[in-house]
Amino acid sequence: MTSLLRVLAVTAAIGALVLGGASTALAAAPNGSAASVARYEFDDEWCFDYGTSYDCSVVDGTLFVTTTPDGRDIARITFRELVKSYTPDGTQIGSTRIVAFDRTVFADGGQDQTFSVTHTRATGDFGTCISTYQFKIVDYEVLVDRYLGPGCN
Numbered sequence: 001m002t003s004l005l006r007v008l009a010v011t012a013a014i015g016a017l018v019l020g021g022a023s024t025a026l027a028a029a030p031n032g033s034a035a036s037v038a039r040y041e042f043d044d045e046w047c048f049d050y051g052t053s054y055d056c057s058v059v060d061g062t063l064f065v066t067t068t069p070d071g072r073d074i075a076r077i078t079f080r081e082l083v084k085s086y087t088p089d090g091t092q093i094g095s096t097r098i099v100a101f102d103r104t105v106f107a108d109g110g111q112d113q114t115f116s117v118t119h120t121r122a123t124g125d126f127g128t129c130i131s132t133y134q135f136k137i138v139d140y141e142v143l144v145d146r147y148l149g150p151g152c153n
Helices: 002-019
Strands: 023-027 036-049 054-067 073-086 092-107 110-124 127-138 141-148
Touching: none
Parallel strands: none
Antiparallel strands: 023 036, 036 054, 054 073, 073 092, 092 110, 110 127, 127 141
């Protein structure tokens, strides 16, 4: 259940980036033939109390959108989340670190290319689990590679 909540939190954070609910810094090109770049940042932290334990998360995300002279939009998202798990008395019992990178190209009125990689390291009473997921869309076909290290179920 905790991992489901973390996935929902990550999805909500990335959604906030995409919808523009973050701070904006726009660097427009000096002439009409160069690319322009918009940057959106999202930083947040929160805690979930489960009664028998609680998790505290710190999230940093950035969305860069580059508009090229030929009309393509290239979106790049970098995302980091650190979650620390504690007992009610404040003793740390585990942690999870997620680092992700996404790149999507929009061209010809649709999504042309997508590449995403997510790396997770979790530690707790179960030991340590390191996993990496790679997601690509190539010629409208979804390709997913999953790498699970020792200690992962």
